[in-house]
Amino acid sequence: MLDTSAVHAGALVGIGLRGPHLVELPRRRPALDFVEVHAENYMDFGPAFDRLMDVRRDYPVSLHGVGLSLGSADGLDARHLARFRDLIARIDPILVSEHLAWCIAGGVYLNDLLPLPYTEEALDLVARNVARAQEALGRRLLVENPSRYLNFAHSPIPEAEFLGALVVRTGCAILCDINNIVVSAHNVGEDASAYLEKLPRAAVQEIHLAGHSVQSIDGRTILIDDHGSPVSDEVWRLYARARQTFGAVPSLIERDRNLPPLDELLAEADRARVDHALAA
Amino acid sequence: MLSLLEIQTAFAGALLYDGAADLGDWLRDDGIAATARIDIYRNNMQASLSAALGEMFPVIRRLVGDGFFAYATHEFVSQHPPVSPCVADYGAGFADFLSAFAPCCELPYLPDVARFERLLHDAARCADAPPLDASALAGIDASDAGRLVFTLQPSHGYLCSPWPVTAIWRVNQDGRDGAVDLQGGGVLVEVCRPDGIVEFRELPPADFAFRAALAGAATFADALVAASDRDAAFDVAAALAELLADRAITGVRLME
Numbered sequence: 070m071l072d073t074s075a076v077h078a079g080a081l082v083g084i085g086l087r088g089p090h091l092v093e094l095p096r097r098r099p100a101l102d103f104v105e106v107h108a109e110n111y112m113d114f115g116p117a118f119d120r121l122m123d124v125r126r127d128y129p130v131s132l133h134g135v136g137l138s139l140g141s142a143d144g145l146d147a148r149h150l151a152r153f154r155d156l157i158a159r160i161d162p163i164l165v166s167e168h169l170a171w172c173i174a175g176g177v178y179l180n181d182l183l184p185l186p187y188t189e190e191a192l193d194l195v196a197r198n199v200a201r202a203q204e205a206l207g208r209r210l211l212v213e214n215p216s217r218y219l220n221f222a223h224s225p226i227p228e229a230e231f232l233g234a235l236v237v238r239t240g241c242a243i244l245c246d247i248n249n250i251v252v253s254a255h256n257v258g259e260d261a262s263a264y265l266e267k268l269p270r271a272a273v274q275e276i277h278l279a280g281h282s283v284q285s286i287d288g289r290t291i292l293i294d295d296h297g298s299p300v301s302d303e304v305w306r307l308y309a310r311a312r313q314t315f316g317a318v319p320s321l322i323e324r325d326r327n328l329p330p331l332d333e334l335l336a337e338a339d340r341a342r343v344d345h346a347l348a349a
Numbered sequence: 350m351l352s353l354l355e356i357q358t359a360f361a362g363a364l365l366y367d368g369a370a371d372l373g374d375w376l377r378d379d380g381i382a383a384t385a386r387i388d389i390y391r392n393n394m395q396a397s398l399s400a401a402l403g404e405m406f407p408v409i410r411r412l413v414g415d416g417f418f419a420y421a422t423h424e425f426v427s428q429h430p431p432v433s434p435c436v437a438d439y440g441a442g443f444a445d446f447l448s449a450f451a452p453c454c455e456l457p458y459l460p461d462v463a464r465f466e467r468l469l470h471d472a473a474r475c476a477d478a479p480p481l482d483a484s485a486l487a488g489i490d491a492s493d494a495g496r497l498v499f500t501l502q503p504s505h506g507y508l509c510s511p512w513p514v515t516a517i518w519r520v521n522q523d524g525r526d527g528a529v530d531l532q533g534g535g536v537l538v539e540v541c542r543p544d545g546i547v548e549f550r551e552l553p554p555a556d557f558a559f560r561a562a563l564a565g566a567a568t569f570a571d572a573l574v575a576a577s578d579r580d581a582a583f584d585v586a587a588a589l590a591e592l593l594a595d596r597a598i599t600g601v602r603l604m605e
Contacts, residue, residue: 109434109435109436112435113474113476114476115474115475116473116474135434136434137434138434142353142357143357171357174357174360175361176432177365177430177431178430178431178433178434179361179364179365179394179430179431180401180431180436181364181390181393181394183357183360185353186353186356190352218389218390219376219377219379219383219387219389220377220379221356221375221376222374222375223350223375257379258379286381286385286389287380287382291381293389293393
């Protein structure tokens, strides 16, 4: 039997906190090192924000953006940056992260994390946007590798190298989403382990763990990053390698669809914690 | 070669308008057609926004059924995609869309039910503003009273409908059922959030006219006229005192 209290000194382990658990968490105060929320869900500064402030009394909070659209050729939305900055000022998060993706074009918000071709043009653009976001938010951003369902015909820079160049140019950090690596590697025909090794190690400051679903299209399987099921075995296996590669960085269990009772998420968080201790 | 801006413009168009013909050249097939790969992103976008609208408009979804709701929201998303990265902002135009959406013209009460649900949604998420202290009114010259413009709590919303919207809403809550007499009369309803709980109530015509006018940034004089038109005996002093007691007024200024 493992004494988990003794191994607690390892990596921080948290869960993605969603609306249905906002009230339950501060009431129960389970052992978690931090929680992470989607920043855009709290920008009304209304009752949901007030409940998050209750959580904030007991747990450090990480803010995970989904709408900055760091990859937008249009540039960043100044109004959204201002709301994000206000939220950071009030939450004082331990981490602030976003995605290597775009979701806004021509002023329309497409509510999905859309893929970029990895070209010099895109690198210049994303570096400019990340630098502007970091300046406006007053924080070092963690940029997350996206899940992908397609390849561009012209995309000469491997994604991990693209992220590495972004780190060099902007001083940003990396959020390594293990599930996204597994999903993308399967969908666009890459090697997940090799991808992990190519990321700039020292820049990886957080790990995401989540589940995916499997669909069949044209007789081929596609993995869908729907955060709708427990962390898969394949993701746990790659997580073991990631811990050896990146060391004790904060790890997060994410679930957005089919949200289970809080205890199920806590059990997955415990597994990440124990796995971490065994790897140490 | 296409620029990134051109790629994103074409990609967005493919997601919104169900087209991918122009994208084939710059996507790799890799055993699955590029169009099928684009479909995954489109499905993610459509399904997530439809789900978000379903949470904002649960009664509409129940009234029309999941299949029709998915169809209606798909059309809405294509015609009126979000402009804010905060999904809770989305859907403000859904009621107007429904009123012009021919396939549901046989349910003429639907748009007002949607307007009501939207008021509830907005009331549940907005920040409270500090209420105005009654003493702030004491220093105002009586001759200026007509030019006062009040600000009400952001949670306050007003709906005037010829349909029994609140009765329809009630019988369509989870676990409930029942019939509503559609000819049973309309409503003048106020939505608000006293003590943190979203509530709604029907108001007498003059009170409704007064409060709805103030919420719409009418001057005090115009709100008084609107109320008095409904009820010549409207007691404006009592109505104002009640608003202050409800902590509903958060600001006041003089119309220039």
